[in-house]
Amino acid sequence: MLVADVICSPVKGSILMLNSETSCLCGSVKIKVEEINPKFTVCHCEACRVWGGGPFFAVQCGTNVKIKGNEKVKMYDSSSWASRGFCSDCGTHLFFKFKKTGEYNMPVGLFPNLKGLEMSMQYFSDQRPNYYCFSNETKEMTKAEIMAHFASQI
Ligand SMILES: [Zn+2]
Ligand SMILES: [Zn+2]
Numbered sequence: 599m600l601v602a603d604v605i606c607s608p609v610k611g612s613i614l615m616l617n618s619e620t621s622c623l624c625g626s627v628k629i630k631v632e633e634i635n636p637k638f639t640v641c642h643c644e645a646c647r648v649w650g651g652g653p654f655f656a657v658q659c660g661t662n663v664k665i666k667g668n669e670k671v672k673m674y675d676s677s678s679w680a681s682r683g684f685c686s687d688c689g690t691h692l693f694f695k696f697k698k699t700g701e702y703n704m705p706v707g708l709f710p711n712l713k714g715l716e717m718s719m720q721y722f723s724d725q726r727p728n729y730y731c732f733s734n735e736t737k738e739m740t741k742a743e744i745m746a747h748f749a750s751q752i
Pocket of ligand 1: 622623624625626627685686687688689690
């Protein structure tokens, strides 16, 4: 069962942040997010592609996140700076969570009714395989640029 309900919350900076509720495929885990950035990111890194079978389309969800059914959330410690969470009953990928800041990135597909979504950034552009490409015009960062830019978070 998938439950999604979206209303707009006040503007943060120049970006209209969204809020939404959703659940995993089986409904064991329910998630409520207060501040979703509609400018979503795509990650082409190898870990994301192995994890999900393709690039990871993620919305930044900050730390204002409530999770019900936490006992069903299985965490995988995927790197020194982040963990990946999924439902242990149905396998739905739920989040990528930064250890240092506690910030969540969640699959955009978990939230079917978000308004104003815009692909704004492609991470690990140098690890993007040559069997697909997007026509969206976005910013891009290579692994080296990411490591330099996010040095304080990793
Ligand atoms: Zn589930
Ligand atoms: Zn990645």
